[in-house]
Amino acid sequence: MRTLLSLIVFISALPALHALxxxxxRGPNRDGVSPDQGLAAGWPEGGPELLWTAKGVGGGYSSVAxxxxxxxxxxxxxxxxxxxxLSAAGKHLWKGRIGTPGGHRKYPGPRSTPTVAGGRVYxxxxxxxxxxxxxxxxxxxxxxxxxxxxxxxxMSGWRWSESPxxxxxxxxxxxxxxxxxxxxxNTENGAIIWRCKPFTDRAGxxxxxxxxxxxxxxxxxxxxxxxxxxxxxxxxxxxxxxxxGRTAVVSTPVFHDGHLFVSSAYNVGCNGFQVNxxxxxxxxxxxxxxxxxxxxxxxxxxxxxxxxxxxxSNGNRLSxxxxxxxxxxxxxxxxxxxxxxxxxxxxxxxxxxxxxxxxKATPKAYEELGRFEQPDRTRSRAWSHPVVSHGVLYxxxxxxxxxxxxxx
Numbered sequence: 001m002r003t004l005l006s007l008i009v010f011i012s013a014l015p016a017l018h019a020l021x022x023x024x025x026r027g028p029n030r031d032g033v034s035p036d037q038g039l040a041a042g043w044p045e046g047g048p049e050l051l052w053t054a055k056g057v058g059g060g061y062s063s064v065a066x067x068x069x070x071x072x073x074x075x076x077x078x079x080x081x082x083x084x085x086l087s088a089a090g091k092h093l094w095k096g097r098i099g100t101p102g103g104h105r106k107y108p109g110p111r112s113t114p115t116v117a118g119g120r121v122y123x124x125x126x127x128x129x130x131x132x133x134x135x136x137x138x139x140x141x142x143x144x145x146x147x148x149x150x151x152x153x154x155m156s157g158w159r160w161s162e163s164p165x166x167x168x169x170x171x172x173x174x175x176x177x178x179x180x181x182x183x184x185x186n187t188e189n190g191a192i193i194w195r196c197k198p199f200t201d202r203a204g205x206x207x208x209x210x211x212x213x214x215x216x217x218x219x220x221x222x223x224x225x226x227x228x229x230x231x232x233x234x235x236x237x238x239x240x241x242x243x244x245g246r247t248a249v250v251s252t253p254v255f256h257d258g259h260l261f262v263s264s265a266y267n268v269g270c271n272g273f274q275v276n277x278x279x280x281x282x283x284x285x286x287x288x289x290x291x292x293x294x295x296x297x298x299x300x301x302x303x304x305x306x307x308x309x310x311x312x313s314n315g316n317r318l319s320x321x322x323x324x325x326x327x328x329x330x331x332x333x334x335x336x337x338x339x340x341x342x343x344x345x346x347x348x349x350x351x352x353x354x355x356x357x358x359x360k361a362t363p364k365a366y367e368e369l370g371r372f373e374q375p376d377r378t379r380s381r382a383w384s385h386p387v388v389s390h391g392v393l394y395x396x397x398x399x400x401x402x403x404x405x406x407x408x
Contacts, residue, residue, distance in 0.1 A: 022066045022389035025113035025163030026252060027341075030209045032304040034343045034388040039406045041346075043358060047372025049405040051392065054090035057401050058082055060109020060126070063385040064394045064401070067116035070135075073396060074110040074123055076101040081110050081125040083133060088390075090403060094138045099129030103159040109398075111161035111205070113385070118187065122171055126159040128152065130173060132190065142190040146175040146203075150192075153177035153202045155224040158248050161205040165219070167232060172219055176203025182221060182230050194235030201225040204249035205300070211255045214277035222262050224249045229275065229282065239282040241273055250300035254310055259323050260284070261310050265299035267292045272326045288326030295328055296321055301339035302385060304347065306361040311347055313337045318349060320363050332366035335359065339385040343406070350386040350395060374402060 019028075019035055026032045040048065058075015065072045070093065071086040081098040102108045103126040112124040120141065121133045128146040133139065146152040146160055152175025154160065165172040170184040170193060180195030181203060201223040208219045210232070217232040224245035229238045246266040254261040255275075263270035272288040290296065296303070296314040303312035310323050318335035321328055338351035346369065347359040354377045360367040374382075374395060384396040391407040 018068070020390045021068070022064070022387050023117065024065055024115040024165070025063060025207055026302065026385070027387075030165070030207065030252060031254070032302050032341050032385075034341055036343055036388055036391055036406075038408065039343055039388075039391060040408050041369075043370035043372060047356070047370070047404070048393065050375070051403040051405050052090040053403070054086055054092070054401045055399055056092060057084050057086070057396065057399055058109070059398045061107070061111045061383040062109075062396065063113040064387045064396060065114045065116050066387070066389040066394075071394070071401070072114040072116060072121055073401065074098065074112060074114060074125070075399065076109045081127070081129075083114060083121060083123045083131070085121075085138075086401070090401065096131070096133050096138065096140060098123055098125035098131050100125070100127045103127065104157065107158075107381075111159070111383075113163045115164045115166050117166035120187070122164045122166060124160055124162060124164055124173070126161070128160050130164065130171075130190070132171075132187070144185065144190045146173065150175040150183055151177055151179045155202040155204050155245075155249070156247055158205060160203070161250070162203070163207045165208045165210065167210060170232075172208050174203045174208060174221055174223070176201060176223070180235070181223065182208070182219065182228075182235070184235060196230050196235045196237055198237045199228055199230065199240065204245065206250055207252050209252055209255065213258070213275055213282070216277075220253050220255055220260070222249055222251075222253050222264075227253060227260065227262050227273065229284075239275060239284045241284045241286065243271055244268070248300070251298045251302055251312070254303050254305050254323070256305055256323060259287075261303065261321075261323055263296045263298035263303055263312065265297045265315075268297060269294060270296045270298070270321070270326075272323070290326060290328070293317070295319070295326065299337065300383060301337065301352075304340055304342045306342055306345065309363045311361060312340065313349075318359065318366065322363070329363045330366050335366065335368075339383065341386045341388055343388050348386055348388065348393065350382060352381040352383060354382055356386070356395070376400070
């Protein structure tokens with residue numbers, strides 16, 4: 001009887017366990033918000049407990065995806081870029097070849113994060129190889145090349161960095177170029193379902209998000225030329241706002257309650273837009289713009305929304321801006337430039353120079369709650385986004401993955 005009761009309790013807990021997974025870049029909703037709750041309100045001196053480290057996860061700047069007790073990431077070895085699967089204890093389970101390693105001369109390695117859905121893993125290497133693996137068999141199912149097969153084109157030379165979006169039976173990706181900048185592929189075999197033909201921008205480095213506007217599910221994407229909304233089912237271009245970026249446009253758009261926020265570095269800054277629907281067609285208008293670092297010139301650490309405000313790095317500062325109006329509420333230089341994740345009302349900022357800090361997500365003022373140094377830092381910049389899943393903070397630093405206990 002006791003065994004039966006234990007089994008019932010375990011099965012009933014499965015949905016809750018899955019709800020804490022982080023199956024894709026920036027989490028379940030691609031917004032940098034962790035579903036975890038009830039974690040420690042602060043850190044002791046020296047930081048949270050280091051649970052384990054795992055080496056052999058390859059060079060580069062990929063982040064981590066978690067699903068069903070398995071961790072996934074990408075990394076370069078000398079012969080290839082690989083997908084790695086590890087247990088929740090950091091033990092290597094299996095790996096699969098993605099494509100050629102390397103990439104940018106000064107900053108080689110993959111930048112994309114794998115996506116886990118429907119018993120499969122979808123991964124994009126820096127050279128344009130999009131590969132689907134079956135988790136059970138650990139075998140490759142299909143592959144496409146964004147440059148060769150989809151005739152894609154990039155805005156600059158930092159190589160493909162987008163993390164694939166899986167929506168039902170579609171893998172949504174942004175190869176860029178004249179054939180249609182956004183494409184939906186069949187999850188089963190990689191065949192093209194649709195291309196958004198009127199959308200011909202070169203691909204940037206941002207990843208697509210799903211949002212529903214006026215009861216129409218659409219994919220929102222930012223490039224170096226514009227920000228767009230594409231109908232999920234047909235690939236129809238619903239709206240487009242011109243917005244010029246420079247060199248590299250990386251951060252994922254933020255959308256909430258009709259308000260759209262986008263940001264990029266290289267002295268460009270941030271813009272606010274309002275997306276409307278009049279019952280016949282969509283329209284989009286700019287509501288504010290902050291040039292350069294006057295508001296938020298976010299490089300690649302991402303922007304998060306907590307309530308009515310957005311937070312993100314602005315050069316070497318951490319900034320807070322009111323989403324609807326663009327009002328800058330604070331701009332803190334001591335925080336440092338980095339990538340962020342939100343857990344409850346707290347931001348975890350992983351700076352590119354190494355320190356990791358916890359900051360209260362409040363528009364009132366910058367309030368730091370803790371800070372620690374990751375041990376054995378490499379000389380490379382820490383660009384991999386932090387992940388919080390099942391009470392654990394994951395930090396990838398090139399060939400090493402660190403796991404920290406954030407539970408009370």
